Amino acid sequence: MEAEYRTGCVEETWAVARQFAAELEPGDIVALEGDLGAGKTTFVQGLAAALGSPCAVTSPTFCLAAEHRTDRMLLVHLDLYRLHGPDDVLDLGWEDYLARGAALCVEWPDRAGDLIPQDAWHVGLAQGDAEDARVISFRKGIPA
Ligand code: ADP
Ligand code: MG
Numbered sequence: 001m002e003a004e005y006r007t008g009c010v011e012e013t014w015a016v017a018r019q020f021a022a023e024l025e026p027g028d029i030v031a032l033e034g035d036l037g038a039g040k041t042t043f044v045q046g047l048a049a050a051l052g053s054p055c056a057v058t059s060p061t062f063c064l065a066a067e068h069r070t071d072r073m074l075l076v077h078l079d080l081y082r083l084h085g086p087d088d089v090l091d092l093g094w095e096d097y098l099a100r101g102a103a104l105c106v107e108w109p110d111r112a113g114d115l116i117p118q119d120a121w122h123v124g125l126a127q128g129d130a131e132d133a134r135v136i137s138f139r140k141g142i143p144a
Contacts (some may be wrong), residue, residue, distance in 0.1 A: 001019065001023060002138070003138060004135060004136070005137075005138075006133065006134070006135055007133065008130070008132055009132050010039075013134055014049065016043075017045075017046030017047040017049075018049075020047060021050035021051050024073075025073075026072075026073040026101040026102065026103055027098065027101055027103065028103045028121060029103075029116060030106065030123055031109035031116050032044070032106060032123050033109065033124045035127075038125035038127060040107045043123065043125060044077050044105045044107075047075065051068070052070045053075065064092055073102065075102065075105065076105070078092065078105065078107065080109065083111045086111075086112055086115050088111070089112045090115070094115060118141060119140065121138065122138070122139045123137070123138055
């Protein structure tokens with residue numbers, strides 16, 4: 001992946017997600033960072049579709065966790081917005097998902113604290129300079 005992409009519409013964000021899908025491996029944790037409406041859920045929609053998920057991804061905000069059995073791996077989409085800390089996240093079945101080898105896409109990863117490992121992917125989404133413009137950044141691990 002390049003460090004940064006600029007998209008001008010949802011379909012371009014899905015195309016970036018498709019490139020990322022080629023790099024994603026079972027067991028990976030993807031911390032999705034960005035404000036409400038930045039496009040985190042939209043990005044996961046594209047990721048799940050690229051991995052061959054038969055179902056569209058809706059926002060898991062009201063169900064907290066959505067499981068997608070894709071052709072290549074179990075993709076679990078977590079929205080931690082309403083949670084308060086790592087104990088709540090463990091109650092969602094975090095360790096069970098990892099034991100099953102799932103790739104975890106996590107919105108509001110700050111709620112998970114130390115559960116986000118050092119080698120996690122960090123995908124940042126931010127508003128660009130037009131209404132439908134977004135800047136998407138990729139980083140694996142914590143920089144030195
Ligand atoms: P989040 O999960 O970060 O709160 P969502 O993905 O739910 O954000 O919402 C992003 C909104 O922005 C959607 O309504 C989507 O249609 C819109 N949007 C407009 N342009 C883009 C773009 N280039 N990439 C992603 N989403 C976009
Ligand atoms: Mg969302």
